[in-house]
Amino acid sequence: MNYLTQRLLTFPLILLGVSVLVFFAIRLVPGDAITAMLGTEAGLLTPAQRASLASYFGIDQPIVTQYGHWVLGLLQGDFGISTTYGKPVLPVILARFPLTLELALFSMVIALAVGVPAGVFAATHNERPSDLVVRLVAMLGQSTPSFVIGLVFIYVLSVYFHILPAMGSFTSLFSDPLGNLGQMILPAITLGFAFAASVTRVSRSAMLDVLGDDYVRTARSKGAPARSVVWHHALPNALIPVVTLSGVEFGYLLGGAVIVEQIFALPGLGRLTLDAISQRDYALVEGAVLFIAFNFMVVNLLVDLAYAALDPRIRLGGR
Amino acid sequence: MRILAAIVRHPSGRIGATIIALYLLTALLGAVGFTPHNALKQVPIDRLKAPNAAYWFGTDLLGRDTFSRLMLGIGESFLVAFSSVAIAAFVGTLIGLLAAWWGAIWDGILMRIMDVFLAFPAILLALLVVAIEGPGTVTSVTAIAIVYTPIFARVVRAPALSLKARDFVAAARTFGSSQRFILTRHLLLNLIAPLTVQITLALAWALLTEAGLSFLGLGTQPPSPSLGVMLADSKSMMTRAPWLLIFPGLTIMLGILGFNLFGDALRDILDPRTQRRAA
Numbered sequence: 389m390n391y392l393t394q395r396l397l398t399f400p401l402i403l404l405g406v407s408v409l410v411f412f413a414i415r416l417v418p419g420d421a422i423t424a425m426l427g428t429e430a431g432l433l434t435p436a437q438r439a440s441l442a443s444y445f446g447i448d449q450p451i452v453t454q455y456g457h458w459v460l461g462l463l464q465g466d467f468g469i470s471t472t473y474g475k476p477v478l479p480v481i482l483a484r485f486p487l488t489l490e491l492a493l494f495s496m497v498i499a500l501a502v503g504v505p506a507g508v509f510a511a512t513h514n515e516r517p518s519d520l521v522v523r524l525v526a527m528l529g530q531s532t533p534s535f536v537i538g539l540v541f542i543y544v545l546s547v548y549f550h551i552l553p554a555m556g557s558f559t560s561l562f563s564d565p566l567g568n569l570g571q572m573i574l575p576a577i578t579l580g581f582a583f584a585a586s587v588t589r590v591s592r593s594a595m596l597d598v599l600g601d602d603y604v605r606t607a608r609s610k611g612a613p614a615r616s617v618v619w620h621h622a623l624p625n626a627l628i629p630v631v632t633l634s635g636v637e638f639g640y641l642l643g644g645a646v647i648v649e650q651i652f653a654l655p656g657l658g659r660l661t662l663d664a665i666s667q668r669d670y671a672l673v674e675g676a677v678l679f680i681a682f683n684f685m686v687v688n689l690l691v692d693l694a695y696a697a698l699d700p701r702i703r704l705g706g707r
Numbered sequence: 708m709r710i711l712a713a714i715v716r717h718p719s720g721r722i723g724a725t726i727i728a729l730y731l732l733t734a735l736l737g738a739v740g741f742t743p744h745n746a747l748k749q750v751p752i753d754r755l756k757a758p759n760a761a762y763w764f765g766t767d768l769l770g771r772d773t774f775s776r777l778m779l780g781i782g783e784s785f786l787v788a789f790s791s792v793a794i795a796a797f798v799g800t801l802i803g804l805l806a807a808w809w810g811a812i813w814d815g816i817l818m819r820i821m822d823v824f825l826a827f828p829a830i831l832l833a834l835l836v837v838a839i840e841g842p843g844t845v846t847s848v849t850a851i852a853i854v855y856t857p858i859f860a861r862v863v864r865a866p867a868l869s870l871k872a873r874d875f876v877a878a879a880r881t882f883g884s885s886q887r888f889i890l891t892r893h894l895l896l897n898l899i900a901p902l903t904v905q906i907t908l909a910l911a912w913a914l915l916t917e918a919g920l921s922f923l924g925l926g927t928q929p930p931s932p933s934l935g936v937m938l939a940d941s942k943s944m945m946t947r948a949p950w951l952l953i954f955p956g957l958t959i960m961l962g963i964l965g966f967n968l969f970g971d972a973l974r975d976i977l978d979p980r981t982q983r984r985a986a
Contacts, residue, residue, distance in 0.1 A: 398819065405823035416839045527719075527971075531964035533915050535922050535938060536956040543945045543952060643828035647919050651942075661831065662923070665838040677835065681826045 392696075395689060406681045407462070410674050411455050447670070458674070467678075468671030472664070477675035481660070484644075485679075488657040490561060491579065491648075492641035494572055496634055498580030503587025504630065510588070511595035511626075512618055522588065529585025538578040538651040545574075558655055575652045579645055583637055590633050594626040601625075628698050635691030642687065643680040713976045720972025726965030734785050737778030744772035746779045746932050755948045765950040767940065773950065776932035777958050783933050784962070787844060787926070788913035791851035796906055798852070799859025800898075804890055806860065807867035818864065821857035829854045833916060837925045847926040851913045862905045867894050900977040907970035911963050918959050934959050 433441070442448040446457060446468075461468060467477035510522040545551050559567040598604060599622055607621045608614075644658025657680065664672040714720040736742070743763065750770035758765045764773035806817040824832065833850035840846040870876060870893070879889050920926035921935030929936055934955050941951035 398822070401819065402822050402826055405819065406826050409823055410835070413835055413839055527967060528960070528964065531911070531967050532956075532960045533918050533922075533963075535919065535935075536960060539938065539942060539945065539952055540956065542942075543949060547946055547949070640828045640830075643831050646830055646834070647922060650923060658830075662834060665834055673835075673838065677827070677831060680828060680831055684828055685826050 392693070395692060399685065399689065402685065403682065406685075407459060407678060408455070410677045410681075411458060412451075414670050414673055415451060462678070467675035470664075470669055470672040470675075472667045472669045472672065477671050480672065481657070481676055481679050484655060484657050484660045486560065487558070487654060488642060488644050490568075491572060491575060491645065491654070491656060492638055494576035495579035495583055495641060496638050498576055499583035499587045499637075500630075500634060502580070503584040504591050504627070506584070506588040507591025507630075508595055508618065508623065508626075510592040511599060514596060523592070526585040526588040526592075529581050530589070532582065533647075534578055534582060534645070535647050535651055537581050538575070538648055541574050541578060542651070571652075571654070575645070575648050575654060578648050578651075579641065583634075583641075586633060586637065587630060591626060591630050594629045595622060598622045598626045628695065631698060632691055632695055635687055635694065639684045639687035639691075642683045710976060714969075714972055717972040717976060719968040720976070723965050723967070723969030723972060726961060727969060730781055730785065730962050730965065733778050734782035737775075737782045742772075742775035742778050744775045746771065746775035747930055755944070757948075758950055764954040765948065767937075767948070767951055768944060773937075773954055776937060777934070777955060779932040780934040780937060780955070781958065781962065783844070783927055783931065784914055784917050784959075787847045787851070787917045788910050791848045791917075792855065792906060792909045792913050794848070794852040795855035795909065796859050796902065799856040800863045800895070800902065802856070803860040803863030804867055804894060807864045807871055808886070808890060808894070810871075814864075818860070821860045824853065824857045825861075829916070830919070833920060834925070837920070842925040842928060844927045844931075847917050847920050850920065851916050854916070855909050855913070858909070859902075859905060862901055863898055866898055866901060870894050870897055904970060904974045904977060907966055907973055911966035911970060914959070914963050914966065 439448065446454060449457075458468065465478060467481070469475065470477050470480055473480050506522050506526070510519045513519045558571060561568045595618075599618075601622075604617060604622050607617050612621065642657075644656045644661060646658035646662055648654070649656040649659045650662070657676065661673065661676045661680070664676060714724060737746075748771065750766070752770065753762070753766050754768055754770040756762050756766040756770075762772050762774065764777065766772055767776070802817055802821065806814045827835070832854050833847075836850035836853060837846050840849060876889060876893050879893055884893075917926055918933075918935040918938070921933045922939045924936070924939065926935060927933035937955040938952065938959075941948070941955065945952045
């Protein structure tokens, strides 16, 4: 069977597995949703009130029935009702998604803009001091947790420049582009830092591999200028693993950067999920996790396809 | 021995190994209580002291010694990282080996289950585990182990499949070697190289994740010292007491760097492809 068909056929199967896992995992969480929603006031409910709430949210039925209803609903775009927001889950998730998408794109642009030139520079200066410096910085970047970088940024800005990053009220890109960029730039750099470090390392080693290839030697011996050999002959092929890496990393970031969103108080998908977990908002956790996993799977599938399209040596049926 | 010598010759291997050894020693000293101060004792009169001769890395809001707390924090992080990676490596290797050995339908079932776990971004899967188990040290271990198990299964399965088709395995079968013998001696022993590299890199990632989980308040709970919690606490006080941010930050970074450097050196040494390139 063709690799592509195989990937596409197992896709719904894995999605089904993900939904089963998410649904039943959430049912293992101790404590019930009604108590979590009302806090101490839940104690004031009469049994009849409690039962009517449970039936409104559909949590009074057998668990397999609940799962069946949930999946049927999902297929119609109905993700259930969030107990914390008292609204359907899907709009709540979609409202947070633009921020997460923007942050992911923004940090990917930073990572590629810094990482690819740095990697190419290091590869063309192989084993010279400048190469070692780039490698050391990239290694440090990969070893520093995002929250350390984020906190250091906040510290440097507030102590040496006396500015505090705007936090609290978030402005969207469309209502106030400048204000939005001002809020996004620090989180994006924070995320982009480690991302750029991986891009640098991968593009350096890919570039080194390609520079040793026969066709590059041929180009050189034909008298092509060094700069053109690097940027026009070698780079396109060296970028293939960079595409794979960026795609996978981008997929991760679409799941929300929980820690960075927490530090910079950004209302993204990651914090939504984190809050939903602590609120025991079953429907919202399920919806958010499924949404994130779905995006992640789609991005990974696209990366695989791009990989196959970029490299003619990879035969789609050959795996 | 040959590999040990190669690690010592490899510059980043040397640095990485030194850092790891220093951290292990620190964690060990902390575990037996050999710290400059009592890490849990609050000395109100010495709150928020800048680094000085008595308190090398300063004190926190409750007058606790940062250096001693870091020593215990390293131990905590290492405990979580090592136990979670050990569990993931064991379970993942077992699944990968069996999937490759049994083949056919079992291979399909086992690896599709692994794919389901791989369909979650790692931190999300960890959050899900925290949601079920509640925050704590054991939760961090479980969460990190669950994230890494499918990765080990994948790392083991592909080379195990190609080893299984090799002549020496067929020969061992005709000699009447038991399945267990073939699996452990012929397959597992030949997988040690990729496994060691993966384990080292997994340890770096586990340290990062443990710190992240406790930073979010989901891992090790106070008053136990933990690098992530110390950093989270530093946020509100960093303009007054920057040492509370700087030292724990550097400690985490250096520890992870040690494993990354060591892992890189191991990959250079053990991977036949890079060996050929160097030759």
